Amino acid sequence: MNKQVLGHDAINQRFASLMQQNKLPHAWLLHGLRGVGKAMLAQSLAASYLCESLTDTGHACGQCHGCHMLAADSHPDFMQMGILWDEKKKKFNRDISVGQVRDALSFLSLSGMQSQRRVLLLDDADAMNNQAANALLKGLEEPTSGSLLLIVCHDLTRLLATIRSRCMLEHCSPLNEVDMQQALTSMALHENIMPLAVELASGCPGHIAVFQDNDVAQACLQWHKQVADISRADIGAMNDFLAKNIQIIPHDLIVAIFMLSLQETLQELTTSYAKKEQIFKSAQALLAWPADVIRHSLRPVPALISRILDIRSALKD
């Protein structure tokens, strides 16, 4: 079955209408915030393109041979690529290599096996290194007939202007309230996490998709309570909580939840410019914590606690 994509209706309609008119651009660039559903949208566009019996609205039927193969990850004319997992180092590669792009382009240049069509979904395109980006550019200049390239990127400024200019640009906006509600409903989250989920998501369901694991959701809720009043928070309890839960809660959520509380505190705070400056600096250090943990192989809990202590003393001074 084709996953339901929420929001982004205008893009879906444009794609369907251009396909009906046989005027489909061969390369689409979907950009927008992380977690907004770009890759899911790209998958649904790929499904429409490869479907053998489109619905009246131009969507994939979900029933034909093509749709079934795509849903089973076995469609010979579809390829998805992005940042690779390095099994030896137990972490994701830093970038997308030129070798990956060349392999993908050679896949795209073959004629379709199941249909006359081929689709390449290039996720995390902003992670391409220079050589990879130049290889992609070459592929964009010489498209094969029947090929469709769907590029997903979070930060448009990190792509070569020459790549951007050769693609149909589509901005994926955060979901409106109605679509967001529907996304939350379809995730079937525990009721007690809903208010926090809405606040953290800000229109990007991907930010809180991990809440579908209720252990993560409940741990986040506890963390939210721990940091509710930062200047009076019990650091010892915080330390114990983190020691137990640091592997469960994604690091960016630990920071995001903390920042929610800090923002509330700051709204009530009347203070000097110099002091605000100091709070701002220590908050910046906290925001950099997830990346610093990886980059400098820090022990996550002590590094986090020390940054929180800095913020707390900045608030108190």
Ligand SMILES: [Zn+2]
């Ligand atoms: Zn179909």
